[in-house]
Amino acid sequence: MTHTPQDPQAPTTEHGDDGRSAQAIANDVVARVLARAGTARSEGGTVHTEHDGDQLDLEERSALRRVGGLSTELEDVTEVEYRQLRLERVVLVGMYSGGEAAAREAEVSLRELAALAETAGSQVLDGLLQRRQKPDPGTYLGSGKAAELAGLVRAVGADTVVADTELAPSQRRALEDIVKVKVVDRTALILDIFAQHAKSREGKAQVELAQLEYLLPRLRGWGESMSRQAGGQVGSAGAGMGSRGPGETKIELDRRRIRNRMAKLRREIAAMEPARVTKRLERKRHAVPNVAIAGYTNAGKSSLLNALTDAGVLVENALFATLDPTVRRARTEDGRLYTLADTVGFVRHLPHQLVEAFRSTLEEVGDAALLLHVVDASHPDPEGQIAAVREVLAEIPGVEDVPEVVVLNKADVADPTVVGRIQRREKRTVVVSAHTGEGVAELRALIASELPRPQVEIDVVVPYSRGDLVNRVHQAGEIDHEEHLEAGTLLRGRVDEALAAELERAAAS
Ligand SMILES: Nc1nc2c(ncn2[C@@H]2O[C@H](COP(=O)(O)OP(=O)(O)OP(=O)(O)O)[C@@H](O)[C@H]2O)c(=O)[nH]1
Numbered sequence: 001m002t003h004t005p006q007d008p009q010a011p012t013t014e015h016g017d018d019g020r021s022a023q024a025i026a027n028d029v030v031a032r033v034l035a036r037a038g039t040a041r042s043e044g045g046t047v048h049t050e051h052d053g054d055q056l057d058l059e060e061r062s063a064l065r066r067v068g069g070l071s072t073e074l075e076d077v078t079e080v081e082y083r084q085l086r087l088e089r090v091v092l093v094g095m096y097s098g099g100e101a102a103a104r105e106a107e108v109s110l111r112e113l114a115a116l117a118e119t120a121g122s123q124v125l126d127g128l129l130q131r132r133q134k135p136d137p138g139t140y141l142g143s144g145k146a147a148e149l150a151g152l153v154r155a156v157g158a159d160t161v162v163a164d165t166e167l168a169p170s171q172r173r174a175l176e177d178i179v180k181v182k183v184v185d186r187t188a189l190i191l192d193i194f195a196q197h198a199k200s201r202e203g204k205a206q207v208e209l210a211q212l213e214y215l216l217p218r219l220r221g222w223g224e225s226m227s228r229q230a231g232g233q234v235g236s237a238g239a240g241m242g243s244r245g246p247g248e249t250k251i252e253l254d255r256r257r258i259r260n261r262m263a264k265l266r267r268e269i270a271a272m273e274p275a276r277v278t279k280r281l282e283r284k285r286h287a288v289p290n291v292a293i294a295g296y297t298n299a300g301k302s303s304l305l306n307a308l309t310d311a312g313v314l315v316e317n318a319l320f321a322t323l324d325p326t327v328r329r330a331r332t333e334d335g336r337l338y339t340l341a342d343t344v345g346f347v348r349h350l351p352h353q354l355v356e357a358f359r360s361t362l363e364e365v366g367d368a369a370l371l372l373h374v375v376d377a378s379h380p381d382p383e384g385q386i387a388a389v390r391e392v393l394a395e396i397p398g399v400e401d402v403p404e405v406v407v408l409n410k411a412d413v414a415d416p417t418v419v420g421r422i423q424r425r426e427k428r429t430v431v432v433s434a435h436t437g438e439g440v441a442e443l444r445a446l447i448a449s450e451l452p453r454p455q456v457e458i459d460v461v462v463p464y465s466r467g468d469l470v471n472r473v474h475q476a477g478e479i480d481h482e483e484h485l486e487a488g489t490l491l492r493g494r495v496d497e498a499l500a501a502e503l504e505r506a507a508a509s
Pocket residue numbers: 042045046047048295296297298299300301302303304314315316317318319320321322323344345346409410411412413432433434435436
C-alpha cells in the first residue's frame with residue numbers, strides 16, 4: 001500500500017506514476033464516484049413489461065412519495081425529528097483501507113448509498129471517500145478530512161451528510177459538531193426508506209420497532225440541542241443540581257416512553273404472527289410447496305415474479321421497492337400448484353435491527369421447497385451482492401436445507417463474460433431476463449423439476465360428498481386416471497402421505 005506524502009489519507013487509487021498530485025487523484029476519485037452516483041440503480045428510470053400489469057402500487061407510491069412521517073403516536077420532538085429525516089441536499093462520505101480493489105469496492109458502496117439517498121427522496125450533491133487504516137474513533141473521518149468535508153458542505157449548500165457506515169452515537173455527534181449540519185448513517189437511511197415503504201400493518205410495526213431500537217442508544221444525540229438549552233437554563237439558575245438537569249430527566253422520560261412503545265409493538269407483532277403462521281400451515285397441510293424469491297435489492301425479484309405469474313407486483317427502479325412479502329399461486333406445466341413468494345430485498349450491511357424485525361418474515365424462506373436467489377448480472381459487483389444476501393440468509397434457520405438456484409437476471413444488459421464467471425462459480429444457475437423473457441421458460445421447467453413430487457400411489461373411490469378432497473388431489477397430486485362411478489370419483493395417481501391417508505379414510509367411510 002502506498003501512502004502519498006502530500007496527503008496520507010487521500011483516496012488515491014494507486015496509479016501515481018503519471019505525476020499528478022494526490023489531491024488531483026483524490027478529486028478524480030470523487031468525480032468518478034459522482035459520475036456514477038445514480039447507477040446503483042440502473043440508468044434510465046423504470047422500464048415496465050406487459051407482465052408488470054397496471055402498477056397501481058407505483059402510481060400510489062409516486063403520489064405519496066414526499067409525504068412522510070405523518071403518523072406519530074408519540075408527540076415527542078426527538079422522535080418526530082428522527083422519523084422525518086428530511087434529507088434534502090446531501091453529501092456522502094465513505095472510507096476504505098488498502099489498495100485498488102478496496103477503493104473500487106468503496107466506490108460501489110458509495111454509489112449504492114447515493115441510490116439509497118435518492119430512494120429516500122433526497123438530492124445527492126457530492127461524495128467523498130477517505131483512505132484510512134481505521135475510522136477515527138472520535139469523529140469517523142480523520143480531523144483533516146472532516147474539516148475538508150465541512151468546507152465541501154458549505155460550498156455546495158448541503159443540509160445533511162450521510163456516512164456509509166453505522167456510526168457510533170458519539171461519532172455522529174462529534175462529526176456533526178465539525179460539519180455543522182445533520183449527520184446520519186447508512187443504517188438510519190435504510191430504516192427511513194423502510195419506514196416510507198412499509199405498507200402492511202405488520203411491516204409498519206416491524207419497521208417502527210427497528211427504528212426505536214436504533215434510536216434508543218442515540219437519544220442523547222438526537223435530543224441534544226434541546227437538553228443543552230434546558231441544561232443552560234438550569235445552569236443560569238445556579239441551583240447546583242449537579243449533572244442531573246431537566247435535560248437528563250427529559251431523556252430518561254423519552255427512553256421510558258420508547259421502551260413502552262417497543263413493548264407494545266412487540267406484543268402487536270406477536271399477535272399478528274398467528275394469522276400468517278396459520279396461512280403457512282394451511283399451505284403446508286394442503287401440500288402446496290413454496291418457492292421463495294430472494295436477492296439483493298433492485299435485482300429484479302418482483303419483475304421475475306411478474307414474468308413467471310403475471311402477478312402485477314410493484315416494480316420500480318428504486319431500492320427496497322418491495323417490503324411486504326407477496327405470495328402468488330402458480331402452476332407447473334403439468335398442473336401442480338405451488339406458491340411463489342417475493343421477499344424484501346437485501347443490501348450490504350442491512351441493519352441488524354431490521355434483520356431482527358423481519359426475522360419472522362424471513363423465516364418463511366427456511367420453509368421453502370426451493371430458493372430462487374435472483375442476481376442482477378449487470379451490476380458492477382454481482383459477487384459482492386451474492387455474498388451479502390447469503391450472509392443474511394445464513395442467519396435464518398432451515399435455509400441451509402433449501403435447494404438454491406442462482407437466477408442471473410438482466411441478461412439483456414449483462415456482460416456475458418460476467419455471466420460466465422458466475423456460472424462457473426455457482427453450482428446451479430439459470431440465465432434469464434425478466435424484460436425480454438429469455439430463459440423464463442427454462443426457469444419454469446427447473447422449478448417444476450425441483451418441486452417435490454407426490455410419492456404415494458392411490459387408487460380410491462372418493463364419495464361425492466367429499467368434492468373437497470378431489471379438489472385437493474387436482475391441486476397437489478398427479479392424476480393418471482379419473483372416472484365418475486356410481487359410488488363416487490375414482491382416482492388413480494400419486495399424492496403426498498397426508499392426503500393419501502385422508503383419501504383412504506374417506507373411501508372407507
Ligand atoms: N434490463 C433489465 N432490467 C430489469 C430486468 N428485470 C428487472 N429490471 C429492472 O430492474 C429494476 C428493479 O426491478 P424490481 O423487479 O423492482 O426489483 P426487486 O428485486 O423487486 O427490487 P426491490 O423490491 O426494490 O428489492 C426495475 O427498473 C426493473 O424494470 C431485466 O431482466 N432486464
